[in-house]
Amino acid sequence: METKEIKKFARPQTVAVSSTKYALDSNWRDYKWQLANSIRTIAAFEKLTGITFSQRERKKLEDTMNKFPMSITPYYASLIDKHNYRNDPIFKQSFPNPAELIISKYDMSDPLHEDKDSPVKGITHRYPDRVLFLVSNRCSMYCRHCTRKRKVGDPDYIPSRDHIEAGINYIRDSPQVRDVLLSGGDPFLLPDSYLDWILTELRKIPHVEIIRIGTRTPVVLPYRVTDKLVRMLKKHHPLWLNTHFNHPRELTHSAQEALRKLADAGIPLGNQSVLLAGVNDCPQIIKKLNQKLVQNRVRPYYLFQCDLSEGLTHFRTPVGKGIEIIESLVGHTSGFAVPTYVIDAPGGGGKIPVMPNYIISWSTNKVVLRNYEGVITTYKEPDSYEPVFCDRNCKDCVLQLKLDEAHERPFIGIERLLSDSDGAISLIPQGNSRLKRREKHSAKSPKAKKT
Numbered sequence: 001m002e003t004k005e006i007k008k009f010a011r012p013q014t015v016a017v018s019s020t021k022y023a024l025d026s027n028w029r030d031y032k033w034q035l036a037n038s039i040r041t042i043a044a045f046e047k048l049t050g051i052t053f054s055q056r057e058r059k060k061l062e063d064t065m066n067k068f069p070m071s072i073t074p075y076y077a078s079l080i081d082k083h084n085y086r087n088d089p090i091f092k093q094s095f096p097n098p099a100e101l102i103i104s105k106y107d108m109s110d111p112l113h114e115d116k117d118s119p120v121k122g123i124t125h126r127y128p129d130r131v132l133f134l135v136s137n138r139c140s141m142y143c144r145h146c147t148r149k150r151k152v153g154d155p156d157y158i159p160s161r162d163h164i165e166a167g168i169n170y171i172r173d174s175p176q177v178r179d180v181l182l183s184g185g186d187p188f189l190l191p192d193s194y195l196d197w198i199l200t201e202l203r204k205i206p207h208v209e210i211i212r213i214g215t216r217t218p219v220v221l222p223y224r225v226t227d228k229l230v231r232m233l234k235k236h237h238p239l240w241l242n243t244h245f246n247h248p249r250e251l252t253h254s255a256q257e258a259l260r261k262l263a264d265a266g267i268p269l270g271n272q273s274v275l276l277a278g279v280n281d282c283p284q285i286i287k288k289l290n291q292k293l294v295q296n297r298v299r300p301y302y303l304f305q306c307d308l309s310e311g312l313t314h315f316r317t318p319v320g321k322g323i324e325i326i327e328s329l330v331g332h333t334s335g336f337a338v339p340t341y342v343i344d345a346p347g348g349g350g351k352i353p354v355m356p357n358y359i360i361s362w363s364t365n366k367v368v369l370r371n372y373e374g375v376i377t378t379y380k381e382p383d384s385y386e387p388v389f390c391d392r393n394c395k396d397c398v399l400q401l402k403l404d405e406a407h408e409r410p411f412i413g414i415e416r417l418l419s420d421s422d423g424a425i426s427l428i429p430q431g432n433s434r435l436k437r438r439e440k441h442s443a444k445s446p447k448a449k450k451t
């Protein structure tokens, strides 16, 4: 039965699973079996896929794996086209490449400063109203392009129950946090009951309005999305989920089934892709990917420029490639099949959108725009707009902001330059609450902080 299964779910000329003991293993769709049988050695990879490497290649691969270990689920490996594996997007995302050992002088082990913006272990508090909460350091697979390569699989980073409790306490004590993003590693590698506990504790905090989960299991271990897991998740609404498909080939029947279960449970689904040289740096691939995602009720959310983590040199594209791709999407396909292309700012500035320019010029009463076809058009602005003068004195304002629902907070960043509420004319990013949190934190644990 399982052989049939595999034939049905893999592309006809791909696989992998033939002639090995796996093909007959009736546990193929059991995610625990998949994890227990993850491919961690070259020999196991050769055996499962039938691809072989020379002695010389093997030596280089071993060196690479000593620095960045390999782990691939048999499911994901079975999608590799063994006849053209060197160009295969599945192979490139999962199998070590000696080029990972090339460290350029701009590479960093923690380019996003997730550790610096961390008030307690496991929490990154970068934005005013939301936090990233690393609850697991395990992943179903070690993606070769992972931005947290330094952490994944590292036993020093296993979040203990105490760490998780400290994280929950931090969130409880931070009333400005209305959105908690569980990530890792992969939160779905936690046992159902443990994840249930974390979600239950977070749900008890009144100011936590939404919880989001980031998981790659629908892509690399779709069998993890069991009916039991989904029943548990449903108890914790409003829950959002972001996954990480990078190539249309990853949307197999099993992956689609996992997405269907999650969507049927009322969980809004999003996708974060990474732009990867040799994998998906092509407008047609990204368009196809996003259209297929939408077909499966997944809203493309972000397309990430590959960041400056160590070992990713061979995956990076120029920023222009991303702009070109977005150019090929906007107007050409459904608006909600267009993700926002972002660069996660080195040094911890957060995600910065970079999109093509559609405004060509501007006068005091007219904007000149161009559309996706190259049509140049004008938009005449109103002659009679009476701006609302805002000194943040909402009581005297004609607009009806319901104050009991609005949280008073200082204007931050560019928003402040645009407002009339104080005399700021330039911006020197000092003393904002993110930097203050950093100071407070580094005062507490001086040893953790170098540069």
Ligand SMILES: *Cc1c(COP(=O)(O)O)cnc(C)c1O
Pocket: 124, 125, 126, 127, 130, 131, 132, 181, 351
């Ligand atoms: C990406 C990210 C978030 C969430 O950002 P959104 O733009 O709201 O999706 C929150 N915290 C950190 C540290 C992040 O990297």
Ligand code: SF4
Pocket: 138, 139, 140, 141, 142, 143, 145, 146, 147, 148, 149, 152, 184, 185, 186, 215, 216
């Ligand atoms: S699933 Fe995510 S965190 Fe895990 S290795 Fe892949 S990219 Fe990194």
